[in-house]
Amino acid sequence: MNDNGLLTVESLNVDYGDFRAIHDVSMCFPKGAIISVIGSNGAGKSTLLNAIMGVNKARSGRVFFEGDDITGLRTSSIVAKGISMSPEGSSVFENMSVYENLVLGAFLPGPRKKRDILLERAYELFPPLKEKAKQQATFLSGGQRQMLAIARALMSEPKLLICDEISLGLAPVVVSDIYSRITDVNETGVTVVLVEQEVKRSLDYSDYSYVLVKGRVVMGGLSDELDEKEVKDAYFGINQYA
Amino acid sequence: MELFVQSLVSGLLLGGLYAAVGVGLSLVFGIMGLTNIAHGCLMILSSFFIMVFARHMSGSVVAAFILTVLVMCVIGALLQGVLINRVLAKGPEPALLVTFGVAIVIWNVLQLIFGADFKSIPSPMASVNAVNTRWVVISGEYLFNFAVSAALILVLHLVIQKTLFGRAIRAAASNVVAAELMGINTGRTYIYIMCLALATGSVGGLLVGQTFGFYSYSGMSYLIIAFGVVVIGGMGSIIGTLLGGVILGVAQLLGAYFFGSGVQILVGYLTLLTLLTLRPRGLLGNMTRE
Ligand SMILES: Nc1ncnc2c1ncn2[C@@H]1O[C@H](COP(=O)(O)OP(=O)(O)OP(=O)(O)O)[C@@H](O)[C@H]1O
Ligand SMILES: [Mg+2]
Numbered sequence: 434m435n436d437n438g439l440l441t442v443e444s445l446n447v448d449y450g451d452f453r454a455i456h457d458v459s460m461c462f463p464k465g466a467i468i469s470v471i472g473s474n475g476a477g478k479s480t481l482l483n484a485i486m487g488v489n490k491a492r493s494g495r496v497f498f499e500g501d502d503i504t505g506l507r508t509s510s511i512v513a514k515g516i517s518m519s520p521e522g523s524s525v526f527e528n529m530s531v532y533e534n535l536v537l538g539a540f541l542p543g544p545r546k547k548r549d550i551l552l553e554r555a556y557e558l559f560p561p562l563k564e565k566a567k568q569q570a571t572f573l574s575g576g577q578r579q580m581l582a583i584a585r586a587l588m589s590e591p592k593l594l595i596c597d598e599i600s601l602g603l604a605p606v607v608v609s610d611i612y613s614r615i616t617d618v619n620e621t622g623v624t625v626v627l628v629e630q631e632v633k634r635s636l637d638y639s640d641y642s643y644v645l646v647k648g649r650v651v652m653g654g655l656s657d658e659l660d661e662k663e664v665k666d667a668y669f670g671i672n673q674y675a
Numbered sequence: 676m677e678l679f680v681q682s683l684v685s686g687l688l689l690g691g692l693y694a695a696v697g698v699g700l701s702l703v704f705g706i707m708g709l710t711n712i713a714h715g716c717l718m719i720l721s722s723f724f725i726m727v728f729a730r731h732m733s734g735s736v737v738a739a740f741i742l743t744v745l746v747m748c749v750i751g752a753l754l755q756g757v758l759i760n761r762v763l764a765k766g767p768e769p770a771l772l773v774t775f776g777v778a779i780v781i782w783n784v785l786q787l788i789f790g791a792d793f794k795s796i797p798s799p800m801a802s803v804n805a806v807n808t809r810w811v812v813i814s815g816e817y818l819f820n821f822a823v824s825a826a827l828i829l830v831l832h833l834v835i836q837k838t839l840f841g842r843a844i845r846a847a848a849s850n851v852v853a854a855e856l857m858g859i860n861t862g863r864t865y866i867y868i869m870c871l872a873l874a875t876g877s878v879g880g881l882l883v884g885q886t887f888g889f890y891s892y893s894g895m896s897y898l899i900i901a902f903g904v905v906v907i908g909g910m911g912s913i914i915g916t917l918l919g920g921v922i923l924g925v926a927q928l929l930g931a932y933f934f935g936s937g938v939q940i941l942v943g944y945l946t947l948l949t950l951l952t953l954r955p956r957g958l959l960g961n962m963t964r965e
Binding site: 486487488507508509510512513517518520524525526527528529533536537538540541545585586589 | 855
């Protein structure tokens with residue numbers, strides 16, 4: 434699965450001061466696929482995604498997108514290349530309306546020109562957002578907030594959509610709903626990275642999976658071929674990988 | 676009674692000018708969380724530019740003002756792009772120290788070139804009275820100041836609330852990482868903000884230079900006025916600066932009416948302290964920074 438990667442991570446190390454949060458991580462996100470990154474609290478999932486997006490600086494290692502080295506670029510430049518992220522905790526702009534949040538998602542010149550079409554598409558994907566369009570984001574429910582964060586990320590028409598723990602704190606039915614929407618998005622050709630703590634859900638919804646334990650990749654491959662029990666063991670660090 | 680009404684009206688109009696002095700400080704604080712100690716000195720620097728340019732442009736204050744706005748935008752871009760953006764990454768306190776240094780440099784350079792003499796910018800409206808009744812006399816100059824400031828603040832408010840640029844500014848103010856994730860280059864946005872702040876400072880520099888005149892060391896006194904305006908109105912609130920300016924202006928002139936002109940400034944700041952005790956975040960809260 435290393436040949437036609439849309440994004441590849443090569444021997445990435447990320448530190449917080451003296452503490453190494455990501456150890457020599459290499460990954461490949463194949464074009465058109467849904468990839469899940471599974472790991473427990475503190476495994477380093479957000480750190481990895483933030484390093485890919487240029488929010489955190491990597492100590493060493495490289496990130497390539499469509500063959501271009503994007504390591505060390507400014508976040509806004511990485512977004513302009515075609516990667517978009519729905520960050521952990523959604524980070525919607527609280528003091529702005531749902532509509533304004535979406536409009537900001539289409540800030541870049543390309544998407545800006547076709548903003549109305551993109552808005553329509555966002556409302557179609559997540560109808561509750563249309564109802565709440567004029568309301569301040571502060572007044573959204575947890576699920577609607579995640580919908581807004583994903584819809585906003587999609588407004589830039591990304592080639593790669595990264596979602597950091599969109600299921601956090603949401604009722605299972607809301608999660609299934611959002612996940613099936615993401616599957617729809619993937620079918621339009623957008624490569625998707627899902628970060629999750631739930632092993633079964635991750636394997637079910639993805640084509641490829643990586644398991645992250647204490648900042649290291651301990652397992653990876655086709656989701657269909659990964660055994661849920663083995664992944665769980667690795668996840669909880671009770672076998673040779675940990 | 677006539678004098679009371681006169682004080683009230685003059686205070687209100689003076690408040691407009693104060694708002695123009697303060698709005699740039701509010702903008703920079705509201706969006707970058709930076710207290711720009713150099714704001715007053717940069718404003719007085721623009722007063723000097725307008726004065727000097729007007730002399731070389733056959734006395735046209737309008738042309739001199741436009742040129743000054745351009746020059747101040749370049750200075751703002753350099754200041755923010757080369758100096759402050761780098762330091763801001765390490766937190767707002769080091770950046771504050773940098774602006775303090777900039778203030779001292781401007782002050783000293785102005786002193787070196789122009790000495791400590793009184794200067795002013797010629798004003799066509801200096802001796803015209805717009806309103807002249809038994810109750811009040813309103814000088815054309817004060818009315819002009821107020822109208823220009825109110826228009827400036829209204830336009831700024833609309834730009835920030837209604838345009839995509841304004842939304843990007845508010846996004847950068849509320850969450851830098853989220854704004855970058857929208858593809859907004861927040862470093863560049865900060866540069867635009869500083870340019871905008873110095874352009875509004877040039878308006879303040881023009882009005883102050885025409886109405887009161889200035890010295891090379893006036894910057895620090897205007898910084899304090901700007902602080903007063905912004906603290907009363909609410910740090911980061913654009914409309915609030917107009918309110919803050921008016922309250923400060925009225926408080927000063929009513930203070931002078933009741934207690935004599937010697938305590939005018941003192942009364943202004945006592946009002947500020949009182950309001951601050953009652954509403955620590957200012958009257959119109961904080962619309963930008965979370
Ligand atoms: N700003 C920071 N400074 C220092 N250490 C940090 C910082 N952010 C994260 N860490 C540490 O880095 C490790 C990885 O954190 P990270 O947030 O990437 O984990 P995660 O897999 O996203 O966890 P969660 O599922 O809880 O979101 C943890 O041990 C965490 O304590
Ligand atoms: Mg996380």
